Ligand code: ATP
Ligand code: MG
C-alpha cells in the first residue's frame with residue numbers, strides 16, 4: 224500500500240484521555256479513532272491487524288471442527304424473553320424499538336439466537352455434535368468503557384457454540400476449543416495464562432478464561448509460582464472471612480479485600496454503590512447455616528447468580544428481615560420458598576465462592592456437587608476463606624502469587640441452561656426427546672488487538688510481531704524527489720510484493736525525520752530505507768524490535784529478509 228494514498232493519521236502528542244500505552248499508541252499511530260465513548264473506527268492499519276487476528280482464529284476454529292456462519296446483531300426481544308435474560312441481563316444489553324414499537328436488542332452475545340436456530344433445524348442425534356462460530360460486532364453498554372479497545376461498548380468478538388448429545392462429547396470439544404484458544408493466543412505472540420474462571424453456579428472446571436498478563440488488566444489472577452495452577456479471583460474484590468457462631472440470624476462476617484481495603488474503599492475503587500459490593504452473610508436458619516452471597520454489578524452468564532446478586536440483601540440481622548429475604552422475588556427464579564430454596568441459593572453462593580475463589584478443581588480442594596451436608600459439612604462453610612497471596616497453592620505445589628490479567632478469551636460448558644429454557648430438543652437413539660448439551664466459547668478480537676499492542680511497544684511506538692503486523696515491511700524512500708531513490712523504491716515495492724511480502728511504501732514527500740518517526744510509531748517488523756546509496760543499489764534494513772541495522776545490496780535483499 225502506498226502511504227500517499229492510505230489513511231494513516233499519526234499524532235505527535237499523547238491524546239489527553241488515553242491512560243494506557245496501547246490506547247495512546249493505537250491512536251497516535253493512526254490505527255483507530257474514537258467515535259463515541261467505547262465506540263471506535265478501525266482505520267486501515269487497525270483493520271489489517273484485526274484481519275490478521277481473525278485469520279488466525281479462523282484457521283484454529285476450522286482445525287477444531289467449527290464451521291463459520293453469521294448471525295444478526297439485531298435480535299428480537301422474544302428470544303431473550305424465552306431464555307429469561309431479557310429480564311436478568313440488566314442495562315448492559317442495548318435495547319431498542321422498531322417503528323411498530325416492537326422490542327429488540329443489539330446482540331451482546333448470541334446464545335439465544337443460535338439456540339433458536341439450531342433448535343429449529345436439528346432434530347436428531349445423528350446431526351450432533353455441531354460446532355458453529357462467527358466473527359461479529361457485539362454491543363454492550365458497559366458501565367465504564369475505557370482503555371480504548373480493551374473495554375468498548377461496540378467490539379468485535381469471535382463466538383462459537385457447540386451442541387452435543389452427551390457430556391463426554393461436550394468435554395471432548397471443550398478440550399479442543401481450549402487447545403485452539405491456546406494456539407490462537409500463542410500465535411498472536413501473547414504472554415497469557417489459562418485460568419479457572421469465575422463460574423457462578425456452574426462449577427469451576429467447566430469454564431476457563433485466557434488471561435493476558437498485564438498490569439493494566441482489570442482481573443486479578445491467583446497463580447502458583449511452582450505449577451500450572453491459576454484461577455481468576457474476580458469473585459473476590461472483597462474477601463470474607465467466616466467465623467462460626469451458634470447465634471441465630473447474626474451475620475458472621477469480616478470483610479476485607481486482597482489489599483485489605485474497607486468496603487468503602489472497594490466501593491469507590493470499583494465505582495459501584497456500597498450496597499452493590501460483594502457481601503456474604505452466614506445465617507443459621509432452622510438449625511442449618513445458610514450463606515447468602517450478595518453482590519451486584521457483576522456479569523455472570525448465569526441467571527440465578529445474577530438475579531441473586533441483583534437482590535439487594537444487606538445486613539439481614541433480624542428474623543423478620545431474613546424471612547423477607549426468603550420470600551423475595553429474584554427474577555426468573557420466581558418467588559423463593561422457605562427454607563429449602565433459600566438453601567439452594569446459598570449452595571449456589573457457596574459453590575460460586577468455592578469454585579471461583581478457592582478456585583481449585585482438584586480433589587480435596589473444592590466442594591464437588593455442592594449439596595450441603597452431603598458434599599461438605601456445615602462446618603466447612605465457616606472455614607471458607609478466599610485465597611490470598613502467600614497462601615500455599617491448592618494443588619500443593621508452590622505459593623500463591625497475584626497478577627493482573629486482561630481476559631481475551633473465555634470457554635464455558637453451558638450444559639442445558641439454554642436448551643431447556645428454549646426447548647432445543649433432539650431425538651436420541653431410543654426415540655426419546657433430550658435437551659441438547661451446549662458449550663460456548665468467546666474471543667475478544669478487538670481486545671486481543673489492544674492486548675498485543677499493550678505487550679509490544681517501546682518508547683518510540685508499537686512493535687508488532689510478524690504474525691499480526693499490518694504489513695511486514697515499511698519501505699521508505701528518504702527523498703522521492705531524487706530520481707534514483709524514487710525509481711529504486713518503486714521497483715522494490717513491486718518486487719517485494721511479488722515475493723509475497725506485505726509492504727507499506729512511504730512514498731510521501733515528507734521530511735525524513737517525519738517518515739522515520741512515523742515508521743517507528745507504526746512499528747512494522749522491518750524497515751527498508753532507500754536513501755543516499757540508492758545509485759549503488761544499496762539499501763538499509765532495520766529490525767524494529769532490536770534496532771539493528773544492516774546495509775544490503777538489493778540483489779541480496781529478499782534472501783536477507785527471509
Ligand atoms: P469482562 O469480564 O472483561 O467484562 P466478559 O466476561 O463480560 O468480559 P464474555 O461474555 O466472556 O466477556 O465475552 C467473551 C470475550 O469478549 C471476553 O473474554 C472478552 O475478550 C471480550 N469482551 C467482553 N466484553 C468486552 C468489551 N466490553 N470490549 C471488548 N471486548 C470484550
Ligand atoms: Mg463483561
Ligand code: MG
Nearest residue numbers: 432522630633
Ligand atoms: Mg469476565
Ligand code: MG
Nearest residue numbers: 432630632633
Ligand atoms: Mg467472560
